[in-house]
Amino acid sequence: MNRKLIIKSNSPLNDLGNRTNKSKYLLLMIIPAIIFYVVFCYLPMYGILIAFKDFYPKKGIVGSAWAGENGLGNFQKIFKDPYFWTVLRNTIIIGVSKLLISFVAAIVMALLINEVRLRLFKKTFQTIVTFPHFLSWVIVAGLVFNIFGISGIINKALTLNGHDSMTIIYDKKFFLGLIFASDVWKEAGWSSIIYLATMAGISPELYEAADIDGATRLQKIWNITLPAIKPTAILLLILSVGGILSAGFDQIINMYNPGVYEVADILDTYIYRYTLGSGQRPGEGAAIGLFKSVVSFILVIMVDRIAKLCGERGII
Amino acid sequence: MRKFADIKYLPLRPKGSTFDKRITTMDWVIFAFLFIYGIIIIYPFYNALLISISPNEVYMKTPFLLFPKQFDWSNYKQVFDPESTLWGGLKVTLVLLFVGTAYQLFFTVITGYALSRNKWVGKSFVMNMILVTMFFGGGLIPYMNLISKLGLYDNFLVMIIPGAIDTYNMLLMRNYFASLPHELEESAKIDGANDIQIFVKIYLPMSLPMLATIGLFFAVGNWNSWYNAMLFIKNPDYLPLQYVLRELIVSGSSNMERVTEAATITEGFKMASVFFTIVPMMCFYPFLQKFFVKGLVVGAIKG
Incomplete structure (x- = not known):
């Protein structure tokens, strides 16, 4: 029984949990950066779709029709x-x-x-x-x-x-x-x-x-x-x-x-x-x-x- | 036998060598070139100063002035008038300068610190995610679309929030933290300190000079900012100093339709406004120069 427990605690998933717990404060410090880069750098990359659309701000990116026959x-x-x-x-x-x-x-x-x-x-x-x-x-x-x-x-x-x-x-x-x-x-x-x-x-x-x-x-x-x-x-x-x-x-x-x-x-x-x-x-x-x-x-x-x-x- | 004292007369420093202290023709040529270049740098400022303190009629008649003929402080009175748009712009810029710089410094430094520490879960993923943005971006129109979606259009915060992390300066900070001895962290860990305590109590106090350098870069950037205001700000009360200045100088001179309208603004007033924005920089720059240079050099060598 005891042996099994030890093996369990060394499983990859638990190991990840342990490492996350150890670096929780560093993760806390990096969260604002992740939010910042996702919002201000990666969301505009999604906005690249505008280039393939007849874009009207009111319709939004998804709602606007594709530009031309094939979006080009x-x-x-x-x-x-x-x-x-x-x-x-x-x-x-x-x-x-x-x-x-x-x-x-x-x-x-x-x-x-x-x-x-x-x-x-x-x-x-x-x-x-x-x-x-x-x-x-x-x-x-x-x-x-x-x-x-x-x-x-x-x-x-x-x-x-x-x-x-x-x-x-x-x-x-x-x-x-x-x-x-x-x-x-x-x-x-x-x-x-x-x-x-x-x-x-x-x-x-x-x-x-x-x-x-x-x-x-x-x-x-x-x-x-x-x-x-x-x-x-x-x-x-x-x-x-x-x-x-x-x-x-x-x-x-x-x-x-x-x-x-x-x-x-x-x-x-x-x-x-x-x-x-x-x-x-x-x-x-x-x-x-x-x-x-x-x-x-x-x-x-x-x-x-x-x-x-x-x-x-x-x-x- | 040669006496010991004679040795100093031996030609250890041959003519033209790096250690030869004599001034040659070449030295004079370089000196003259740099001197003229220095004058070219200074002259536009001096010219602007002369225009701003001369009466308009004098400038119209004698554009090339070496020394002021008559003094006229009315342009500066106009600039310093509490009702003038420049004062309003200055207030906005000062808010950007203090609030914006503190905000940018906070997020840039904590990100730099987190990325400088030894491995934590997902570090390389986050690092790569950040590096990609240095080389590829969505472009202006997706960005403008995003800003209006976030409700930041014509919002004062649009001049602050999108500047939270400057990737280049963040990496500079990261490299600096990484260069500090890691043993400090290890011994503090043994004493039971957590990462935030280690950062605030040990690494932050050690990096004050670097913090000052990066803070100054942010401060200069905020003092000079007009781009986000040009794109997104419509409320005249929120326009920063540089944008007010831009309206005065650039729109008047480069939009031909507006030349007539701008003709009512004298060159003297424009230049007084320019000086109004330059003088704070001129006063601080010579003392802060070494910080700026340090930031540049550290970035280049470690980069």
């Missing part, structure tokens, strides 16, 4: 719309350029700061260049309009001196440049910190050895500093690839205007206007959103695989 009506509509392809092209151009420009800018900035020997200058400079990161794009847009906008100093100076009015923020030719430049202005200083921290960890002996071999400054940067920050750089690059199709909604929504939609409208701003604007076609908006999520997900997986094939540490 929304996708057929958006893929036929030439403006969707314009927006997708803009998104890719802006996303990829921003990724590359900010990547290079951060590394160059870090290399330059790392070469400064005056500690006071270095510290002051870093405080100044990292500050804009903590401002919202609303404020940065205000500062940009102040210089490049219709009553900004450039336009004012031109018109006062008898030239034609030229408002850069309404100009398709210059707008993207402005987007990239303001992005570097705001973020380059902050992004460089991570590289600077990695550089601070490089053993000084490597530089000493290079000195003895008679290496110049550039040679030392090329052969010691850059290889040392390579793993960090690749990791950050992989992490940012997933955001290419996001292309910086906050920045664009605050800086663009109807005059430059043709070059500056991106998927996120397009979805936003689709849903809140006059048309109100949530089904198609959700379809574009799903397209974006799926492509971004595939991009992350792909880049991760490539990085692993090249012998670097991946993320997944």
Whole structure:
């Protein structure tokens, strides 16, 4: 009898009960998180069904009819719309350029700061260049309009001196440049910190050895500093690839205007206007959103695989 | 035979080496470049300040000013007027700043702690469930549908509740807790403490610097928040500072239909409002910088 009891208490089910009891307080602490992620991350995933429906908020997700014959009506509509392809092209151009420009800018900035020997200058400079990161794009847009906008100093100076009015923020030719430049202005200083921290960890002996071999400054940067920050750089690059199709909604929504939609409208701003604007076609908006999520997900997986094939540490 | 004292004159630090203290041309070039870059960062702020303290007529005539010609504080009087929309926005933002930050910190930290402990039932499942959300999401429209279903549309809480856990900062916190010695937990267990006691009495006091770092990130995020307000808030009394500012600056400058309407708002007033929102940040930032940097660096190395 006794023996049987012992065996019973060791059964898998009882064991699970025991372990649950042991970690009951930790489980208590994780319950809010489970509720949070289910409600705010997984319920919207169920909402993806909207992309396949002729959605009317009053009818609800289940009650709305399927879009088109096979539920793909929304996708057929958006893929036929030439403006969707314009927006997708803009998104890719802006996303990829921003990724590359900010990547290079951060590394160059870090290399330059790392070469400064005056500690006071270095510290002051870093405080100044990292500050804009903590401002919202609303404020940065205000500062940009102040210089490049219709009553900004450039336009004012031109018109006062008898030239034609030229408002850069309404100009398709210059707008993207402005987007990239303001992005570097705001973020380059902050992004460089991570590289600077990695550089601070490089053993000084490597530089000493290079000195003895008679290496110049550039040679030392090329052969010691850059290889040392390579793993960090690749990791950050992989992490940012997933955001290419996001292309910086906050920045664009605050800086663009109807005059430059043709070059500056991106998927996120397009979805936003689709849903809140006059048309109100949530089904198609959700379809574009799903397209974006799926492509971004595939991009992350792909880049991760490539990085692993090249012998670097991946993320997944 | 060489005397011992001569050794210090040996070229241990050859010219151009990392340890050579002499200033070369290259140093001057880098210095000049960074100096100019620093000016480019500062100039827009200085320009905004000048516009905000100059009378409108002076700005209209001489847009490029290096020094203020005349002072005019009327823009700031307008901003600080108790009836101004900015004051209303500031009140909302301060509520978000204190309540929102405390709320986010609480949920992010307890989740991070639970995930940092050794195995408990279902831990890897929960972890994977959380990680998936970092790479895949439903998108804007399902999210908006959810918010209106939850009854949060035009509800003050919509600016607080959906921010409970920031996955990135939660993982940062988790890694930090995991890096603290586990022996403390074991010995406290032997003394009969439960997990909540161990967390509150042992691990939490040890992580105050990290808590400060993450709390500051949340605080900055709340100070700068306008996105949820733009999507869901219609009641003008609930609009946060940044959204009020956005209405003033962005809608006026980028909606061509509204340019005429916005023309009545002077550039000076817009820039005074911008300063109204920047100055608190400017005052605190230099002292808090080290916390922000720490958070970034810890995240990158452990990430």
